[in-house]
Amino acid sequence: MRVYLFIGTTAELIKMSPVIRELRDRKINFKLITSGQNEILFDEFIDYLGPVKPDISFGYKSNKSSMIYFVLWAVRTFFAGLVSLRKEFTGINKENVYFVVHGDTISSLIGALMASFYGLKIVHVESGLRSYNFFEPFPEEISRFIISRLANINFCPNSWCVGNLKSAKGIKINTSQNTLIDIFMAAMKDIKKTHLSIKLPKKYFVLVVHRQEHVIFSREKTKEIFWHVLKNEDNLACVLIMHKLTSDFLNSFGVDTKLLVRRGVIPVPRLSYFRFMKVIAGAQYFITDGGSNQEEAFYLGKPCLLLRKRTERIEGLGGNVVLSKLNKQTISKFQKNYKKYQRHRVRSKISPAKIIVDYLRI
Numbered sequence: 001m002r003v004y005l006f007i008g009t010t011a012e013l014i015k016m017s018p019v020i021r022e023l024r025d026r027k028i029n030f031k032l033i034t035s036g037q038n039e040i041l042f043d044e045f046i047d048y049l050g051p052v053k054p055d056i057s058f059g060y061k062s063n064k065s066s067m068i069y070f071v072l073w074a075v076r077t078f079f080a081g082l083v084s085l086r087k088e089f090t091g092i093n094k095e096n097v098y099f100v101v102h103g104d105t106i107s108s109l110i111g112a113l114m115a116s117f118y119g120l121k122i123v124h125v126e127s128g129l130r131s132y133n134f135f136e137p138f139p140e141e142i143s144r145f146i147i148s149r150l151a152n153i154n155f156c157p158n159s160w161c162v163g164n165l166k167s168a169k170g171i172k173i174n175t176s177q178n179t180l181i182d183i184f185m186a187a188m189k190d191i192k193k194t195h196l197s198i199k200l201p202k203k204y205f206v207l208v209v210h211r212q213e214h215v216i217f218s219r220e221k222t223k224e225i226f227w228h229v230l231k232n233e234d235n236l237a238c239v240l241i242m243h244k245l246t247s248d249f250l251n252s253f254g255v256d257t258k259l260l261v262r263r264g265v266i267p268v269p270r271l272s273y274f275r276f277m278k279v280i281a282g283a284q285y286f287i288t289d290g291g292s293n294q295e296e297a298f299y300l301g302k303p304c305l306l307l308r309k310r311t312e313r314i315e316g317l318g319g320n321v322v323l324s325k326l327n328k329q330t331i332s333k334f335q336k337n338y339k340k341y342q343r344h345r346v347r348s349k350i351s352p353a354k355i356i357v358d359y360l361r362i
Contacts, residue, residue: 002097003030003360004120008037008107010044011292014273015126016102017045018182018353020052026357031055035077035107044272048186056084074106081114089118098123098360101147104140104312112147122147124170125356126178127154128161129291131312137291138213141312155356160314173359175352180292182353184299187277188345194278198268204237205338206280208246208288209307215249221326223253225307228328229287230263232335236284238265241276285338294321301343305334319343 003023007013023030034040034054038061042052058080061073089097099115100123101108108124115122124147134141148154151170156162157178165172187194207229209215214222230238240246240260250256260267271279280286280296285303288294291313297304298316306323317323320343324330334341 001028001360002092003028004033004097004099004115005030006033006035006099006101006107006111006114007040008035008105008110010038010041012102012105012107013040013042013045014183015179015292016100017049018179018351019100019125019356021049021182022351022353022357024049026361028357028361033111034058035081035110036060036073037105037107041272047190047274048183056088058084070106074110078110078113081110082117085114085118089120094119094121097121098153100125102126104129104137104144104147106139106143109143109147112150116150121153122151122170123153123155123356123360124148124151125155126157127151128156128164128172129312130161130164131310133310136213136308136310137211137312138217140291144312153359155352155359157352158314173355175355176350177348177352178295179352179356180295181299181346181348182351183273184277184296185348187274188281190274191278191281194274196275196278198266200239200266200279200282201237203235203284204239204266204282205233205285205287206239206241206283208241208243208286208290208293209249210241210243210245211289211308212245214289214307215245219249219252222249222307225326225328225331228331229307229335230265232332239279239283240265240267241270242267243270285335285341297321299346301345303334303338303341305331305338307331316343 007016032054034057036058058077097120099120101111103126112122127148131141148165148168154165154170154172155175156172157175159174162172162174257267281300286297287305289307294313295315301320304321309325311323320341322334
């Protein structure tokens, strides 16, 4: 059996790290391929995975926030990958070769297309999520839809996701949870030992605004919502996670760190996964436009407001998670009554990573 894992972002590594750990624990050889979509911060996972580095890697995408640069990088990476991987996949028995992609990034789509070209078995982890709108999340919803049509094996985090793949040809396997639950449980186990280099107030809420369809394509609307969130909270400090796209977004309308601090905002650089989970766990509530953040809030039982019109996930909806649909009244109501959305933390004995590796070994 040969296993290839294809990833392009640190966010993908977070969810694929339990699979990598499971493969290592069972001494199953695998190769890790990185697309270059973002710089992947492997050092952040040394305590969880040990040393890890890619076996094959492609050139990094430009940091410029431009759709043209992004498309050029994607096309270049696809064709460069076909050429450079030809020797790797020529003349091998492809019956037991698994090419694993995760989720919905453009990297995952590139990887699935490469694997399809070479006739490999495509394994899609976190398959079946749907917002049923190709423009949110964009371009992820399109990527996920295409990958599910190419995949031979779909590992779905719940029965709803399995049902979304009725028309897909591949095998569907319900892992009951996302692989994120594996690393989440590890983070909760070590939360007291996790050190934060920043000092946070006793009571605060966390704000994440970083999706490109919001901070690039709907910049003015996002600006309006951003200030509404801040003006609507008088009692709690705001911890703002400063992703690069967040910084670019704020700079585009003249907001710097000093102005944020004067408005009672605590700008915090992007954190490693374990530190980020400690910050979220200590918050009163969580406002975010991130999909994976929805799952993390659900696992924590933390009151969570999604700054999105649609979500491709069901975790927490009707419980601790409120979909704002970017409605100001909904946002205000949540911030005023956030305590009623508090739930118990999820405690799971299921390991999706073990389910995945068990199946591939059959």
